[in-house]
Amino acid sequence: MNSDGLEQFFHDYANASMAGDPAAIAAFYAESFVAAGPKGSAAFQNDDKFLDWLRQLHDFNQQTGMRAMEVVSVSDSAISEHYILARVGWGAKFEKTGDELISFDISYILYTAPETPKIVAYISHEDQEDQMRQLNLL
Template identity: 35%
Template sequence: MASKAAEFYRSVRQTSAKILSMGETQISREYSMVKVHWGATFEKTGNKLVEFDVTYFIQKTGTEPKIIMFIVHQDEERAMKELGLLG
């Protein structure tokens, strides 16, 4: 899934992405919810930072934490169309 997401963001010419803030809420010993406030730039938007929120549900049962589900808080497709990133 991560490789498909990376491919999509390359196709809309994303030039950078960074975490602006992050907060974790422990659900149990094995699971947590992490809300991330992202900032991204795209070729078409220049230096204008596009900000959005994503909440990730993380499973911590193996050697590496795994994202088992995520929720994007904005209508990403509509926002990208408004920015002229999608046709």
């Protein structure tokens, strides 16, 4: 996967996330995947429970006034023939923060052997709720 394709993948992911279509978001993930952040990690199945969680996450983001999410930067390195590590700088805009981009980073491991890449793991560099509390968004 080239850099342009990788950046488009995450732009499409951001658009699906803001649209609130859980099935569209779930299509970016492998059948099972790992999510991690500053407070720990967990393994998940891409199933109905995940779809429910995605709905709840979208509702939470709407309740906190999230207006936009955009890709700020993407860097990548090959792990093996079929896996890449992508570090994505994201920017979110909220009603309370106006046009100010709230920045956060997430690193993703993508399986690239299928026609469409799949997220097999992601690591949030910051804790979303802590960051939102600091900005008085919660």
